[in-house]
Each structure stands twice: as structure tokens, then as C-alpha cells.
Amino acid sequence: ARDTLTLGVVLEPPHLDPTAGAAAAIDEVVYANVFEGLTRIGPSGEVLPALAASWDISEDGKVYTFHLRANVKFHDGTGFDADDVKFSLDRARADDSVNAQKGLFAQIDTVEVVDPATVKVTLKQPQGSFLYNMGWGDAVIVAPESAETNKDKPVGTGPFRFDNWAKGSSITIVRNDDYWGDKVALAKAEFRIIPDAAAAIPALLSGDVQCFPFMPVGDALAQIEADPRFTVVIGATEGETILSTNNKKPPFDNLKVRQAIAHALNREEIIAGNGSGLGTPIGTHFSPGNEAYVDLTGTYPYDPEKAKALLAAAGFPNGFKATLKLPPPAYARDGGQVVASQLRAVGIELELIPVEWADWLEQVFKNKDYDLTIVSHTEPNDIGIYARKDYYFNYDNPDFDKVMADLDATSDQAKRNELYGQAQRIIAEDAVNGYMFQLAKVGVWDAKLEGMWHNAPVQANDLTKVRWTE
Amino acid sequence: MALLAIRDLGLTIGRQPILKDVSLAIEPGEVLGLVGESGSGKSLTALSVMRLLPHGSVTSGSIDFAGTEILAASEARMCALRGDDIGMVFQEPMTALNPVKTIGEQIAEGIRLHTGASRAEAAARAAQMMERVGLPVADFPLSRFPHQLSGGQRQRVVIAIACALNPRLLIADEPTTALDVTIQAQILDLLRDLVRERSMALLLITHDLGVVAGMADRIAVMRSGEILDHGPAVPLLRQRRHPYTRRLAEASAHVPTRRGAPILDRAARAEARRPLLEVRELVVQYPAARRGLFRRPPPFRAVRGVSFDIYSGQTMALVGESGCGKSTLARTILGLQRPASGTLVFDGLDIASGDGQAIAAARRELQIVFQDPYGSFNPRHRVERLVAEPLFLRPELGRAEKQERVARALEAVGLSAGDAAKYPHEFSGGQRQRLAIARALVNRPKLIIADEPVSALDVSIRAQILDLLSDLRDRFGIAYLFISHDLSVVRALCDEVLVMRQGEFVERGPVDEVFDRPSHPYTRELTAAAPDLERALAQA
Amino acid sequence: MSDLAFAAPPTGAATFLRRALRNRSFVTGLAITALVALVALVSFFWTPYDITHLPVAERMKPPSASNLFGTDHFGRDIFSMIMIGSRNSIAVALIAVGIGMGIGVPLGCAAAARGGWLDEAVMRFNDIVFAFPALLSAIMITAIFGPGAVNAIIAIGIFNIPVFARVARAGALALWPREFIMAARVAGKGAARITVEHILPNIVSLLLVQGTIQFALGILAEAGLSYVGLGAQPPMPSWGRMLFDAQTRMMVAPHLALFPGFAIVITVLGLNLLGDGLRDLLDPRLNRER
């Protein structure tokens, strides 16, 4: 049977060490395939055991004891044991760490090796999301021998080993025959880097690439769906696509102005014009796929007249001018045009400023030099950013901060969901940002392929269950 | 039986008739001179024989070459004839050779094509031919490229190409017009020898009666595409039965009348008159072309320390070969070029010093007339503006006064004031040269430098312009520095002559004295080589 | 091109017109160019639809009676977009040509008039600019200032400078030794005045021909830059930008890519024909050949 697969990925990873970079593109190649953590996130966002076969949590929720799997080997042949876990966690939270998600480890107080198969992690205070956090790509376990060279030659414990990286073109991984778990069906997988939709479609149609887990398919979707050769799966991502607003900058510091913007946005049209025509409307910063999600799209329904009235009440009967900075993805560049035309209809003239990611990071994210911008927040479960004081929204609400603090101290799932609900409502009512839609994940692959993830609880292409059916 | 017989040849290009009923015949070993003014159809007659006419040509009549009807022959037949039985030499030696091929290749090419000789054989024959035209391969290896030869040498190579296969007919279209007199004489000698030793027929095309008189057995005179006069050379030129032939011959020997006596240096100095222009030890140099990024060879000295005077009303001639520095000297006097050393005093003003005011003042009195009546006017301006250009230095003049002066200048040269509104292209060559003179006159200059003012003109027009120059001198007392390589013109117009060679004067003095009793060998060579109708006829 | 190209005599307007009307490429080129210019002009006052309004529901309709060229992915009328896009294409190319001429021609004329080090400097400057293809400079410029039509203009304009400097210099160099220039110098006129009075009028036809060529190249370059996202930015419509938007949708809605592509081809074709025609009309040497 066929046992090789060529996948298309949009972005080329800057390097292949998930513990030293934020880029989702890294995880898309190596997560679950090459590297494993103590836990892993499953296809529906659930926490599953990985290198830790099981764990115990102390009564106060502060001490986690992980029981590690035996007979695990890194790809370079060195063995895996508790020392590697301690090394990896300590390295990630060290002062000079270059881990992009140091926050994941912030609550860890100590990591102790109990015996080669047992690790005890003590937290400063209980953290409900700790096990989930350990499933992130940034928390994978690396070996001290290879930690420094993982950027180029990633060495993990996963079912695939890294084979080759033709820079700018493709990355190849091959089956790891010494894997501790079930052998994977694919002998070889090649991640072909195809940034443009324009190139992706012909590549798929001509059969060069058999699988696009996240396909920038745009308007060709209808045609591909109609083609029996392909399976098209439209799933959800963790990407809340929002009209980010600078909450301290006049006139956006005025709640009425923000509410007016919220009323002026027609989510259906924005989704239709966002480059793919796909997406789930959202009314707050939370993934509709999450069980704690509350549908708040009705908080400020589309109502241009009301928007105008609110603007007048805020002292802008004739509207005002502002800028809208648009990073490169189509949802921003295309969606931004629709947003601008909708805001123009209520009197707000937006100047569109396209920016590269680097400038977006510098100007918008770091220097908070912007009025409005459109961006998709793809980190899972990231409502906590609204509590960060230096975050680029410039949002500050003690009520919200309190909810977050409570959340951190709660591990009971029902209570947590309740708190999440409160948080969602606060930001929705404050109209902190314009909440537009949850980015859809369009996965397209050969109809004979099975085992691909349908949703994207984390940005990853877990190939462990993928096989050809013929 | 004639070798070549052209009968009633007619030619139209596009819809324009060019040739009408041209009939000519040449016997083997005979030289037929075809003369006529520019545009009379001489070249196109020759090209008809070669069947190398421009696109869109339509011929009628017949051209019979040794039994072949050329106008009806196949292209393959023509290719076999060309170069093998009929050779042709063109006017411009500078462009007649392919610049990217060696001369050896270019001579051997025709030999190989027509005889099927091997490369080595062809090269050997090419070497022989080079020898024959006076370019021994020892000094001029076959591997040279055209740019490594002088104009005269190139013309020899062209002749070698044309004669390489002993053609029965050689057509030479103005083969010497572009060359200096001395070289011209050598080329004509070469052609004459080739005709004699190979009993080749030669169709020699020229506009110079002096040249045909010395070369041709028979002459055909052409005008506007028609043969007007035709017959044995010497009687035709001596008796001048046809009025047009007479006009041509008389114009070529025309001497303008002059009212006063010639102004000679000796006499002027005796009268202690102050010269209008005093040139002393003048040196002019050009920076040599840079070789490499940093090295520059020493500059090239175009004028090497010359001294002379010109007096008011005097006509001073400056003769010499191409490239000897005549134009450079003229430009320097005009202040267009800074001399490297020496003094230049014009009308009491020192213009060599680079003093802007002195130069500006001198320029009012100093004008120039160029050789090319087509190139000396900006085609986009009207005559009024062009002729008024020198008045730029007289800002004090009002608009009306400027117009008045232009009108008077135009009238002085025989044009009408109404011509001021026209563009230069609306004038003929001779009229344009009058315009150039009008422009020189408009400022009432004391000295006009005339750089080959008549060498581009047909003989009859040349005579008119010489008359005009002479007349203006007598009327306004203008002095001329008259640059020419045509000795007959110099003799006709000038008082004194300076003979220049490689930047230096080798001889000077009153015109008749210098030309009749040249003392320097170079002057002797020059005068001997100059074709002269009267002398040729006298010798015949 | 030899110096013969200058000698175009200012024959009477009537004869010129008669000759011009007989020149097929000139007439076709002029007609197309005039049409494009007209479309651009009209677009200031009228387009079939308002393109600032995005009727997303109407997106990607094929050509029909109501939308002659169909609608784009925001439901905008493509015909209106092409009309307004012509404005952008023309403006970018024209200003870029203006920059090229405005700086290049004086440079070239000065180099020819002064010679020596200035000439050398201008030539070396040309070499350097030529070493940076317009797209490379555009990439560098947009890297600094961000993408946008203005930066496209600058990038294309910079590339035009040496082109015009070369043409002007070559033309002027061929003129300087001519006798009518000498006559002007004898009349005491300075280099600047001679350049203005005698050189410029005689190289105008060369510049005009080069200008139309560069204009056409500018339109192509603008399209290319916009196509890779370095040129005109939304919401400003530009033909290259429309192609950029169309490329992912070509299979579903080929009309999105076809019409802007045709607009570019036809405009460039028109300008090239016009340039060829002008060259024929202004170069007497070619006239003689025909």
C-alpha cells in the first residue's frame, strides 16, 4: 500500500525547535510527530497521556507526580528518563530561556527527579490548566545532548524522525522504527511549503500534494468540494478573528464609540468577504468549540442606525477618521476592506495600512501605535491576555482581572466554565474589540486518506493515525 | 561587339522616375567616364548593371553583358556574374568593408565562392592581390581588420576584392571622392594600371571633370537621369558642344572677378599696417584617449606652434591633407578651444588668454561658415532666428533693428527678406550655404573663417558661392581665412596660402608663387596630384 | 539610432498629419491610448457602479448585462474597477516617466555638455542603477516604507532615470559636434543656453519615443509590483492588484483574471504601437526605407 504522503503547509518554520520559537509552523511539522511532551492534546482538545503514562495530583492541587513510560529512546539513540524531563522543564523556565511561552511554566516552583521513571512537579499555587499546558508544543521533552541542535536537526521521542529540510521548499520526516508506541502507517511524510493560495490549488489538483491540513483555499472551495477525489473538512480553529482596538487611544477609549463599531459590523458579510467565505460568528474572545463557550453575538447586533446614534451620542455626529492596520493574511487584508466599507457606512472613514508581520509586531503589538487592526488570535484558550496590563489592546478592567485570578485558583471544571462565561461577558459588553468570527480550518486531502485531524485545538498535523485506505 | 551594352534603360523607384532612356556601351579595355552632378543618377545606373537596386525598383529597357540579359537573368546567374565577371568599387572606403572580418577573409571570400578554391589557395591568391594593389602582406598581413588601415589603404582592399577574379568589367563609383588628393592620385594610377594589364573594361563614375579627363577614353554626361552628352573624352571636353557640358567645364575652372589688388603680407608689412589677426607660436592639443583606468599617454598635438598674420580685406588660404589640423586651428581662433600655448591677438584683443570678455568682444567681429550646408542649421528654427543668432552678443539691439539686420544680410547674399520666415529645409544646398554666409555677415564681422565652404557643393553652385564671397570681400572689406583642400578653388579666390602638414606650416606665400613654384616637396606632391581639367586636357 | 534621427524637419502641420494618418501603427496606437485616457477621465465623473460599496452578496457574478465584466470577490463591478484602475496605472506610469525625464534628461544633457568627470560620473551612476532591476529597488523601498503606489512610482521612476539620461546623453553627444551648435558657440552662447535652444528641441522626438516605451514598461512594472503586493494597496483598485486578487479564484471565476489582464495587454500594446508609429514618423531615415 502507499505509505508516503506529501502535505502542503502555508508557512515555512523558521527552525524546528518548538521550545525556542512561537511560530505555529514549527508545531505543524514536529508536534506529536517528532517531539512529545508529558501530555498531549487530542483531536478534540482533550488532554491525553503521552510520555507520562499517568499522573497523580495532590489534594491541594500543587504537586503533580508524573509516571513516565519505559523503553523510550530519543532518535539519536540516547535513552529517555526523568532527568530529561527535569532538564527540559528547567531549561524552559530559566532566566535566559528563549522559550516563547515562558508563561506556561510560570507557576512551576520545583521539578524533582524521584526515580528514573518518576518526576514530581511542585507548583507555586494550584493551576487548573497545568496538564493542558504541558501538552503544548513549547513544553515538549528534549534531551540535553541534542537540545542545542534541535533547531536544525530536531531529535525527539516521537513516531517520526526528522530526515531532511530543503530550505524554502520542503521538510521530510520518516518513520521511527524504534518508537515506543504503535508503529505509524506512513513511512515518509513530506511537508511542502506552499504559501499562496494561487499555488496551492493547482498543486492539489495536479496531485503533487495530497493533503493540505490548513488549506488557503479561498473561493475555490466550492469547486474542490464538488470534486470526488478530495475530502474537504471544514473545522474550527482556536483563531478568534477580531477587530483589535486600541482601548486607550481616543476616541476608542469611549465605550460608546466601541459599541457603535460593534453595531456597525455585519459578521455575515465579513465572513463572506474574508477570503474564504468561512468562519463562525463570535461575540466574544472564545472558541465556539470550547465547552465553556457562550454565544454573545447578540450583545451588539448589526444595526447601523444604532451605531450612528451611538456615535452622535459620543460626540461624533459626522463620524471620524482612523487607521486600520492589516497584516498579510487574507482574512485581514480582504476582511479589512469589508470592515472599512461597513464602518464607512456609519461615518467612520478608515485608512487601510497594509503591514508585514514584522511591522505589525513592532508597531502594533510592541509599541501599540495603532487605532484598529485585524488579527486572528490562534493561541488556544487565550482569554487571559485581556488581563495583561501591557497587552496591545490597552484594556484594563479590575473586574475582569479578578475573574482571571479566581480562574487560576480553580481546578473544578464546572466552576472554571462558569468563570470563563463571566470573563466572556465582561469583554463582550465592554466591546473591547470588534468580535467577528472564529477562523475556519479548511482541510483538504485525498479521499483515500484517513486519520487527519478535523479540528485544530492546537496547530499541529498529528500524523500518527494517518494511513492510505487502498 | 561591346562588352556591356545598356539600351534605353529606365528606372522608377516607388512611383518616382529616376532614369530615362539611358544608353551606354563599353568595350573591353576601355574606360568610360560617367559624369554629372549629385543626384543625376550615376550610382543607380551602376547598380542597375549589378542588379543591386533598392527595394521597389522597376526597370525597363535592356542591359546586355557579354550576351547575358541582366535585367532578365536569374538571381543565381547574377550571383555568378557579380564579383567574377563584374567587380564594383564604392565611394566610401570607411564603410565599404565589414568591420568584424579580417581583410584576408573578405578578399578570399569571393575567390572561394566563385572558384571553389580551398582556404589556403584562396588566401594565397588574396595575398597576391594585396601585393598588386600595393599592400604587401609582409607589411599588411591578411589578418588585419579594416579599422587597422587608413582610408586609402581600405580603398585598395576594396579594389583588391573587386579585381580579385580578373573581372571583365569593373565599375568604380566615385572611388576617390573621400580621399586626399595625393592618395586619390595613387588610386587612380592603380586603376589605370589594372585596366591596362588585364584589358578590363572600366566604368568610372565621378563628378570631377579633372579626374575623368585624365582617365577616360570616352565620357557620358548625365543629368536628371538622362545622358545628355556622350563621346570620346578629349574632344568632348575640349569642344564642349553640349551647353550643359560647357557649363560644367566652365564652372569647374571658374575664377571670380576681384576688384582690388591682392593683399599680400609683404606689402602690408611694408606699409606698416597692423594685422587684424596675429597668431604666434600657437600650440593646440587634445587629451589622448585614456588607456586603462589611471594611465593617460601624453596629449596629441594637433597644431604645433604656428605663427601667421591676417590683414583686413585679405583672403588667406589654409590647405593641407585631412587631419593636418586645419579645423582645429580655426576653432581655436574662434575661441571654441583653448590653446595650450602661444598668443592670439585679434583686433587688439588677446583671445588666447581665456579672458571671457575679450573673447566675447572678438566674436562680434569673427564669424564662421562651415562645409556642410545641411548640418549648419538647427532644423527646428526659422531662418530669422538662425541668421540672428550672432546678434545674441548685441543685447542693445531692439527687435526691429535685429529684423532689419537679418533682412539686409539676406539681401546681401542674394536672398530676399521674405525668406526669413522659412525653415532651412525649404532651401536648396546652395541657398543654404548663402544662408550660412548671411548668418556670418549679420554682425558685420571683420574676419570670416570659411572651413571648406564649397566642397560639398556641385560645381555650378560652387562657382556662384565663390563669386558671392569675392563680392562681399570687395564690398565690405572682410578678411577670410579660407580652408580648403581643393587647390583650384584656392587659386581662384585667395591672396596668400599657408600649406599645413601635421600641425605645422611647411610653406607659405602668395598663391601663384606657391602653386606655380612650390619649394617644399610636400607642396609639390600636393599640386602635382591635384586633378585639373585644363592640365589634363593640355597633356592629352 | 544614429544622428539621422534628429533631422526630422518641421514640415508643415498638414503634411505631417497626412503622413501620420497613413501610418497604421501610429493611428491604432493613438486610438487605443486615447481610449484608455478617455476611460480614465470618465471614471472621475462616472462609473457604472460605486466601487467603495462592497455588496458582498453579489460576489463573483459572471459577466452579464448588468455587470459587463462580472463582479469581483467583494461583489464590486469589474468594469468600474477597470475604469478606475486605469487611473492608477496611468498615474503611476506617467509620474514615473516624469521622474525619469525630469532627472534623467538634465543629467544626460549636462554629461554631454560638460564631458569629463561629470560624464563619467553620470555613466557610472547609470551602471549602478541598471544593476538594480526595478523590482529589486521596489522590494527594498517597500521594505522600508511599506508597500504602496507612491513607492512603486519611486521605484519605477528611479529605474527610468538612467534610461532617459542615456537617451539624452547619446542624442546630445551626437549633436554637440554638429556645425549648427558650433555656430551657436561662435555666437557666444553658453552650454546651458545651447542645450535649451538647440539640443533639447532636437532630441525631443527621441525622448518622446522613449517616453512612450517607458510609459508602457511602467504600466507593466506597476502591474507586476501590485501583483506581488508591493504596489497599489486596497482599497485603491489597480489592474495588477486585481490580478493578484484573481489568481486564487481563476478556476471558479476566470473572468476575474481575464479582464484586468486584457486591460493591461491592450493599453501596453496601444502605447507600444504609438511609440513605433512616432518613431517611424519622426525618423526620416526609416521613412526613406519604406
Place this chain on the structure above:
Amino acid sequence: MTRYALNRLLVGLATLLVASVIVFSVMEILPGDPARLMLGINATEDAVVALRQQMGLDQPVVLRYLHWIGGMVVGDLGRSYTYSVPVLELVAERAAVSLPLAILSLLLLTVVAIPVGIFAAARRGSAADAATMAVSQIGVAIPNFWFALLLVYLFAVWLRLVPAGGFPGWSAGPWPGLKALLLPAVALALPQAAILSRVTRSAMIDVLGEDYIRTARAKGLPRAQVLWRHALRNALIPVLTILGLQFAYLIAGTIIIENVFYLPGLGRLIFQAITQRDLIVVESVVMLLVASVIIVNLIVDLSYAIVDPRLRAA
């Protein structure tokens, strides 16, 4: 000849040096901090500062320029900020796509354009001439990326004759690689070929009007031989000049075309590097492209001397 060559070489080097200063200074004023970009939006300030130091971004400008240029001379282009591999490696890998592409299209271009131009010149005024010139007139007007799009949909998607894009790598053998480059090369070459064929035609026509052509005809050479033996070499000079300029267009064109066909070449690399603020890669690629343009023009200058003996003496 050697002096001429040396002279051109020196001028070329000087141009290159000035170009390097321009490139470096432009990259200096680029906004954006590569260190932050590498670490992503959630990285702490300390980590960014540490990384800046590690990458040597805190040294003075002049020092960095000298270091950069010095490294370039010995083939050390530094390390990519984002890929943290030697830039040389990165660039070499990409050049293995771009260079063959440029050369392939240059070949295609000359092989198509020059014979067509000669043919049209030889048949001047005929219907065949008029037809080829009309086609070329349209060819000149077609943007190569649009042409590329049409080609992809015609040959790759509908007819499935060639891959739609992408590059299998040379390791798979020369044929799949060439096949992948074929369409891009055609898309790049044809519009340029239209220009070159027109230039060739008019250069040939100019040369055919020269006196020495008449001399050759007078020798009895048939028209075809005159065309090949005498006219072609003389017409080659303007053709070479344009070809040299076209190489610059081809280089620029590869940047666009690589984006249409998603070829992992230098063009893609430069876009990627710019968006990632990988300055050192941008600098190196721009320098490489500029250098290749300068080198090609140097080759053109030198080939003038081969074609035209008059330059050999100079």
C-alpha cells in the same frame, strides 16, 4: 584586449562596491527588530535583548558593514537570523533553482528570438514578417505573470502535461527538475523573446543597409550567405546589449514567476526574508542578484570585444 577587459572588470568591481554600500545602508534603515520577530509575540524583553547580543546586532554600523563585506569576499555570508543556518548554504540551495531558471529562460529566449528576428528581417515587408511582428507586438505587451497564470491553467491543470509548480529538487534527477522549470522558463522568456526578436530584426535591417553589405553582394554572395556571414555578426552588438539588459529583467522576473509557481528560488527567499526581517539574507540575496546583473553585463561588454575587433585594440 586584456586592457579593455581589465578596465571593464575594474569598473564592474567599483559598481559592485557602491551597490554593496547602497544595499547595506538601505537594510540599515529597515524598521523592525529581527530578534523580536524570531521569538514571537509573547517573548519577554530580556530574551529579545539576549538574542540581539547573540546575533551581533548591537555593534556599530561601520563595523558590521566591514564584517559583512569582508565575509562576503571569503564566501562567509553570515548566519540567517531566522533559520540560523549559514546564509551561504541557504542561498546556494535557492540559487540552484533560480540560476537554472534564469539560464533556461535566457537560452529559450535567444533560441526563439534571434532566428525569428533574422527571419523577419530577411523577409522584410512580407506577410510572414508582418505576422511575426504583430505577434511579437502582443508578446511585448503581455505581463509575464499573467502569461504564467494562463500557462499553468492550460498545461498543468487542464492538460496535466507538467507540474503546476513546486520543485522536486535536483536530487530526483535532472529531468523532473527541468520539467518543473519548463513552464516558468517559458513564461519568463516569451515576453522578453518578443522584445529581442524585434530588436534583432531592426538591428539586422540596419546592418543590411550598410555599405559593406553591398560590397559583399557585389562579390556575388547570395542573399542568405550575406545574411549569415556578414550581417549577423554586426547585428549582434545591439542584440547583445539588449540581451544584457534583459538579463536584469529576467532576474527581476524570476522573483515574480517563482511566486506564481512556488519555486523555492532566490525570489521567494527574498520575500520570505523581508517579511521575517532576516536582514542578512535580504542583503545577501540582493547583493547576489545585483552582482549577477553586473557580471552578466561585464560578460556582454567582453563579448563585444569578441564580436567587434575594433574594441580589442582599445
